[in-house]
Amino acid sequence: MGFIAMSRHICFLVYADFVLLDLSGPLEAFSHANRARPSAYHFTIASMEGGSVRTSAGVEVATAALHTIEHLDTLIIVGAPAVPAGGWVKLMATAVRHLSTRARRTASVCTGAFVLAESGLLDGRVATTHWNYAPQLQARYPSLRVDGDRIWTEDGHVWTSAGMSAGIDMALAMIEQDVSSDAARFVARMLVVYYRRPGGQRQFSSLLDFDPSSDRMSAVLSYIRTHLREELSVQRLAEVAHMSARQFSRVFAATIGVTPSKAIERLRVEAARPLIEAGNQSFEEIARGQGFGNADHMLRSFQRVIGRTPQELRRAIRQAREEGRAAGAGHMT
Template sequence: MHRHIGFLVYPGFVLLDLSGPLEAFSNVRHYSTGGYRLSVVSMTGGEVRSACGLSVITEVLRAEAFDTLLVVGAPEPPEGAWVMELATAIRRLVGDTRRTASVCTGAFLLAASGLLDGRTATTHWYYAAQLQARYPAVRVDGDRMWSEDQGIWTSAGMSAGIDMSLAMIEQDLGKQVALAVARMLVVYYRRPGGQYQFSSLLDCDPGSDRIRSTLSFAREHLRDKLSVERLAEVANLSVRQFGRAFASSTGMTPARAVERLRVEAARPQIEGGRQTFEEIARLNGFIDAGRMCQSFLRVIGRTPQELRRGAREVDALPLPARLEPAPRAPYRKAGR
């Protein structure tokens, strides 16, 4: 059985929001006979231009049953009269659709359709507050990589769409197939939905040279005692000024930011399984392994023990055999 997935695009969509999930689902064919039938659809059909200028050819969105409908995102939250037209079309389709999903700002279209009312959803960290303000009935969690609530899936921006797609593949076909696809795509398999969107801290541009240099200092000195006073000294601000400036630039307190930096640095070491938890805690500035465990629970909702155990289970999984394509008929010139 091939599950039919419709990828819904519109003018100005983000190409990676489409191509990332599309490649993930497409690569399933190498490892499972129960794969997917993939269609890129739009309201009008035909050529649809992406934000980067590359166009894709689409089919007309029809009132047909998809197994999964995935709405891609755009560089900015969709606005205009066409939004409600598209949201209404989405609403009509979901009655016969097993799964509905969005990548990045595609969540604004799901919210406009009313599908996210009363549900937990995520989007790109930069637009989470705007989604919450525009649609107060939605429980927006802007920290999550992806979220699933009663068959409605939403993900953060860009590469997070691949993480969500891998989770769907695992749900449909099992962990072994999802792992094989992740390895084929050369992406990190173990980013769970509850993991923070670290880009909101590690890759952000705070807009302030002082805060930027403070974050760089913290990353390079995780083993040290990084008190607010010490960080304020690096920023050359008073403690009070620094606290306000840091929260304004990053959306969190300095203590929370340092904790997240330490968790992010420690996680690969934990999953690698070569060092004790006490050693890892010491290397990354935690007081002890117990405090490190508490930080992991706060930041990603999982203990170091769970992460290490999960990593070992994944590494021990045998990959499914790559399916060989059917032999092609020999090429013949016309008229022979």
């Protein structure tokens, strides 16, 4: 085919009603990387049987049969608007497990993680998917550890990402690993996306936007949001829910998906983050204002929730702004 030896073969595995952006986003990222390093990647879009595959948007995409794929570097299973279901999932999972033995890494975007989990490749690993499906993934596959907050994860040779644009974030991280940070930064600028949202960054307002079926838990979440600066004990929240402390802890975790203490911590981190990125207040001021008590406690919470310290976030924002100003000046010359 004329590809140089260093060219890495990326295979995207699709199926009926897959989300086009889960394919096109990462594909465009890898394609743009070829402008930074010619022939860094080449691509195949595959399905189990090959032929035309319909997307959730109704667009038809031509594919190769999966059994024809050879010399594979990276296999990426794309996602769909709903959890993959049906007998074909087990068949695809078996094929994925077999093909992964010939790939340097295997990955998924959004609900593609369900196929990856069915293959057994996620057993004992940390994985993510779209926040809306994370509880279902964890319940169906208890042998893996689902972190529904993360944008993407890398655990050994297996990668997973959340939905939609998170596939681009994962691709950027792969490009940085395969080619260079300069190449990944170039791709981010060309796609007009941030370089780079770390894997540990939370998915967009997943807890804030969660709408529990329980009115009591909705009331508790509202109470937490409006009292972040205060001491929020389980007993206090149980009183808001009109439950015993023991019953409240059990119902809250079952309904929200995390313990009350983790929910409070995440909400505080989410409230503090824009203040940190704005850079107008000291870390101590922000920590006291959002209920952390002090900057050290806030630092540890940020490390647990998003995998980055407040200092790293502030530096990253400053760097992004400087790069944006530099890029703008470059366009004007």
